[in-house]
Amino acid sequence: MSTATQTGCPECDGRLTTDASETVCSDCGLVVAADHIDHGPEWRSFPEGPSRERTGAPLTRSRHDRGLSTEIGRSTRIKGRKRRRLARMRVQHNRAQISTKRERNQVYVFTEIRTITSGLGLPTHLREMASTLFRSAQSEDIVRGRSLEGFAAACVYASCRVQQISRTVDEVVAEARADRAELRAAYDALNRELGLPTGPIAPVEYVPRYASRLDVDADVERRAREYAADCTESGVASGRNPSGVAAACLYTASRDLDGDVTQATAADVAGVTPVTVRNTYVDLRDE
């Protein structure tokens, strides 16, 4: 799903490779399609205000009923038949609560998953996978005690990992209502309890996207892809942040061909530091 070859690039007739969010020409680097905007849930459609939320604040994170629930009290002053009727009502009410809580959580998480996936320009099937993942999480009872926001983000991130689609944690968090810690807590739980088949993502998967952000020539990108493949081969990439490796490959390629990419700018698009780029660059050279 990561590499589809169809008709040629409108610009130079080169090969088009499609990653989850962008269709990029491998020869000239032209980004053919990169639709990131979704006109989904309404709070996202309102630009910056004091708060994007239209509803009030008292929704507590990580309490599964989100702070909104109704209890039927137990009064000692009511006796007899009336009392037993109340007890029955309480039982039924609570049962109803449990199922609707789940549903409410689902609706909430699904909409959140939707805004994240569309913000990242991820395809529909990935969104569905993320949603399914959350259902599994619910039925395995691992949601309790962790934030729903974290799960929404984690389900998206996990789906990317499983499907070898290159998105960093930071990129996901940027679109999500969760922070890094929440994502990780949920992601760890997901991995532990569900045993996801998540391999590391190959650095080469990051190259096209970063290449277009850096606005480098097509031959630089092509060379960077070769370097990325080498890194995976030779073990330079193993154990390292694939995003950083991709940045180093782009830097090296650009340097080879007298491009103007500095370690700092390469590091910047990949969300790593120049030091990281430099270290991988050195290792890449010595191979």
Add this chain to the structure above:
DNA sequence: ACGATTATTGCGTTCTT
């Protein structure tokens, strides 16, 4: 919880203009 990678910071050096 551990070991390895990465971030951060600061600093003397090399390259560019």
Add this chain to the structure above:
DNA sequence: AAGAAAACAATAATCGT
């Protein structure tokens, strides 16, 4: 000569397992 970029080093934070 001045400023930017690349290099190096030490410690703190974070990641993958």
